[in-house]
Amino acid sequence: MTPTVHARLTRAAPYWGPIAVGVAALCAATVVAAVDPHEAGHYPTCPSLFVTGFWCPGCGSLRALHNLAHGDVMGALGMNVLVVIAVPFLIWRWGSWLGETLGRPSQRRLAPPWAIWLLLAGIVAFTVGRNIPVLGPLLAP
Amino acid sequence: MQPNYGTPPNNYLVWAILTTILCCLPFGIVSIIKAAEVNSKWAGGDITGAYASSAAAKKWAIVSAGVSAGVIAIYFLFGVTMGVNSSF
Numbered sequence: 001m002t003p004t005v006h007a008r009l010t011r012a013a014p015y016w017g018p019i020a021v022g023v024a025a026l027c028a029a030t031v032v033a034a035v036d037p038h039e040a041g042h043y044p045t046c047p048s049l050f051v052t053g054f055w056c057p058g059c060g061s062l063r064a065l066h067n068l069a070h071g072d073v074m075g076a077l078g079m080n081v082l083v084v085i086a087v088p089f090l091i092w093r094w095g096s097w098l099g100e101t102l103g104r105p106s107q108r109r110l111a112p113p114w115a116i117w118l119l120l121a122g123i124v125a126f127t128v129g130r131n132i133p134v135l136g137p138l139l140a141p
Numbered sequence: 142m143q144p145n146y147g148t149p150p151n152n153y154l155v156w157a158i159l160t161t162i163l164c165c166l167p168f169g170i171v172s173i174i175k176a177a178e179v180n181s182k183w184a185g186g187d188i189t190g191a192y193a194s195s196a197a198a199k200k201w202a203i204v205s206a207g208v209s210a211g212v213i214a215i216y217f218l219f220g221v222t223m224g225v226n227s228s229f
Contacts, residue, residue, distance in 0.1 A: 044216045048166060057169070058162045086158050093155050110149045113184050116177035123161060123173065 018098040025094075033069035037062035055130045057082055057123050060141025079141045082126060150195035152179035156202035160209075168205035175201055 037043050048056035064083035067075035076084050100106050130139035154176040161169025175198035182190040 047212050056167075058164065061162045080162070082162050086162050089158065090155065106148075108148055108151075110152065110180045110183050111154075113177060113181040116152070116154065116173065116180055120170070120173045120177055123170065 014101040015098060018094060018101055022094060022098070029065065029069055032062055032065045037066050055127070055136075055140050057127045059130075063141055081139065082123065149183050150179055150192045151199070152176035152195060153198040153202050156205075157198070160202070160205040164205055164209040164212075166205055166208060166212075168201055168208065172198055172201045172205065 035042050043062055046056060046059050048054070049059055058080070060079035061083045064076040064079035065087075067073070067079060068084065068087060073084065096107075126139060129135035130141075152175070153172065157169055157172030157176050159169075160166065160172055175194050178194035179191050179198060182188075182194055
């Protein structure tokens with residue numbers, strides 16, 4: 001899409017962005033819900049896993065999304081804990097974005113820095129944990 | 142404590158999280174470091190630094206989106222049969 005078209009659309013209807021992203025996300029969720037990623041061969045292997053042989057922090061995310069779409073929260077936690085935490089956060093951010101484009105005053109505040117460093121530490125610990133024998137059975141998909 | 146210097150720059154944390162859990166690439170980690178830097182520098186009063194980290198976070202979001210698109214294109218070129226043990 002050229003910047004001109006983008007600019008024109010944004011000016012005419014600023015909410016088209018979050019609406020388009022929301023529809024795309026729903027379509028993707030429908031596909032992942034319908035085409036089971038637990039079945040081998042339905043989706044390509046995670047490129048990081050394919051290249052390195054290690055579980056990356058995103059491995060199991062499609063299976064976790066599939067489980068979530070079917071209401072199986074425990075199953076999703078078993079596949080990828082991060083996804084179960086991230087989905088509500090992403091929906092909340094999407095809601096704020098939609099609200100801003102509908103004219104609600106922007107309330108951008110930055111989270112306290114420690115929160116993001118903690119998130120980083122958590123992701124690194126999760127990645128290490130799912131690749132070591134002790135925690136692997138619990139954290140790996 | 143949030144010092145009042147106007148609107149803080151975007152830390153692109155949503156992109157960092159999407160990259161980390163969906164794109165399966167280490168770029169997500171770099172993006173989260175940049176996001177944390179934005180918040181740290183802003184909280185410490187380093188406005189110029191916060192904007193520089195924000196620009197870096199945006200750059201990494203674009204890089205990871207580009208690489209992800211490339212990886213998906215490669216999968217389509219070589220066929221998804223490569224993924225015999227679905228592990229995404």
